[in-house]
Amino acid sequence: MSGHRSTADITAHNPFRGNRLGGGGPAVASAGIDGRTVVVDFDDGSTSAFHHQWLRHCCWCGDCGDPSDGIRFTTVATVDPTEVPAGVAAVDGDLVVDWPDGHRSTYGGDWLAHHAYDDDARRRRASWRPTLWRADVVDAFPTAVWDDVRPDGGAPEALLAAYRLLRDHGIVRIAGLGSDPAATEAVAGLLGPIHETTVYGRIYDVRAEPVAKLGAKTGMPQAPHIDDAFAYSQPGIDVFHCLVNTDEGGLSTYVDGFAVAEAIRHEAPAAFDLLTTVPVAHVRRHPGELEMRNRAPLVSLDGEGRLQGIRYFDRALAPMDVDAELVEPMYDAVREFDRRMRSDEFRAVLRVAPGDGMLIDNHRVLHGRTAFDPSSGRHIRLCHVPRDEFHGRLRDLAGRLGAPDHGWHLPQGSRI
Numbered sequence: 067m068s069g070h071r072s073t074a075d076i077t078a079h080n081p082f083r084g085n086r087l088g089g090g091g092p093a094v095a096s097a098g099i100d101g102r103t104v105v106v107d108f109d110d111g112s113t114s115a116f117h118h119q120w121l122r123h124c125c126w127c128g129d130c131g132d133p134s135d136g137i138r139f140t141t142v143a144t145v146d147p148t149e150v151p152a153g154v155a156a157v158d159g160d161l162v163v164d165w166p167d168g169h170r171s172t173y174g175g176d177w178l179a180h181h182a183y184d185d186d187a188r189r190r191r192a193s194w195r196p197t198l199w200r201a202d203v204v205d206a207f208p209t210a211v212w213d214d215v216r217p218d219g220g221a222p223e224a225l226l227a228a229y230r231l232l233r234d235h236g237i238v239r240i241a242g243l244g245s246d247p248a249a250t251e252a253v254a255g256l257l258g259p260i261h262e263t264t265v266y267g268r269i270y271d272v273r274a275e276p277v278a279k280l281g282a283k284t285g286m287p288q289a290p291h292i293d294d295a296f297a298y299s300q301p302g303i304d305v306f307h308c309l310v311n312t313d314e315g316g317l318s319t320y321v322d323g324f325a326v327a328e329a330i331r332h333e334a335p336a337a338f339d340l341l342t343t344v345p346v347a348h349v350r351r352h353p354g355e356l357e358m359r360n361r362a363p364l365v366s367l368d369g370e371g372r373l374q375g376i377r378y379f380d381r382a383l384a385p386m387d388v389d390a391e392l393v394e395p396m397y398d399a400v401r402e403f404d405r406r407m408r409s410d411e412f413r414a415v416l417r418v419a420p421g422d423g424m425l426i427d428n429h430r431v432l433h434g435r436t437a438f439d440p441s442s443g444r445h446i447r448l449c450h451v452p453r454d455e456f457h458g459r460l461r462d463l464a465g466r467l468g469a470p471d472h473g474w475h476l477p478q479g480s481r482i
């Protein structure tokens with residue numbers, strides 16, 4: 067590397083918060099060296115130990131650089147793993163560490179507590195659980211009101227509450243969005259920029275057409291499905307905006323894929339093992355344009371066995387390409403999912419009102435519809451926003467509001 071601007075230049079253009087959160091939290095009451103760690107007592111009575119090289123590596127001061135801009139000079143390569151602090155002290159609620167080379171690191175108590183890696187702290191960060199739901203979710207459907215969350219005039223606290231509904235239930239209705247087509251983009255903008263695709267473009271108008279290129283553009287019923295399960299990384303958040311609905315048919319159906327998967331885990335463990343380990347393929351061909359294929363397990367788990375993502379699109383399931391002796395067990399396993407997905411127990415049925423929006427985690431919640439008369443004028447607009455953008459905004463907003471859930475691990479979605 068050569069000719070980089072001086073650190074002073076860089077930090078002048080990139081104000082950062084270093085090792086502080088600014089949202090409140092415990093203060094450092096005392097600190098001392100114990101073997102290869104620094105032991106910190108916080109003023110809330112808790113104690114955490116931090117390894118010396120962890121502290122040196124995590125210094126986010128102006129000279130070391132911090133994650134706000136990716137301009138960072140201290141990396142694993144520059145840290146001496148044998149280095150022991152020359153001194154440590156609690157100063158005004160911060161931990162101050164003096165290193166043998168004269169470098170001084172200062173860590174806010176809130177930042178340290180937030181990143182502590184003792185058992186309790188790690189359990190806390192891993193404490194998020196989905197709120198599982200079944201068909202009766204329609205009796206108390208997760209709902210936010212557009213005027214409360216809109217960028218011009220809404221409140222950040224209400225937006226965070228709506229984000230949490232989407233995070234926890236995988237779905238939230240945005241009531242009162244109105245029937246102006248421009249509102250589709252506005253409501254998507256709550257979550258992030260729209261993801262454009264060959265098949266849908268930026269925003270897709272779902273209404274019956276005389277010559278339909280996609281099943282969506284007919285009046286046919288559609289079983290609940292994950293959109294574009296044939297993509298390596300399927301679309302993140304589905305943003306639906308209902309402009310015109312019918313009085314008969316055209317009901318929306320929603321299924322919590324996590325609830326179905328948990329039921330299978332308990333009721334059909336052999337099928338659960340197959341669904342979480344053996345990849346199934348999904349395919350979509352648009353001759354002359356593209357042919358998309360993905361191979362991944364129908365149910366993705368994280369390293370702890372928690373549900374991470376669902377990938378299932380009945381109409382797009384590709385020819386089974388597994389060991390011959392697994393073909394029949396895999397069909398049986400997929401049927402365990404499919405049967406519950408279509409059942410009255412799991413499948414929520416709802417008439418979405420014109421002017422309502424629906425935000426759906428497409429790595430968890432499956433959506434479909436009942437048949438309708440193609441001449442009825444039913445008109446839904448659809449676009450997609452990446453989940454990273456949504457979770458990224460959720461963390462930032464929760465952090466700014468000092469909410470304790472801002473550091474939680476969230477499910478990273480269906481595996482690629």
Ligand SMILES: [Fe+2]
Pocket residue numbers: 291292293433
């Ligand atoms: Fe769809």
Ligand SMILES: [Zn+2]
Pocket residue numbers: 125126127128129130131169170171
């Ligand atoms: Zn530093």
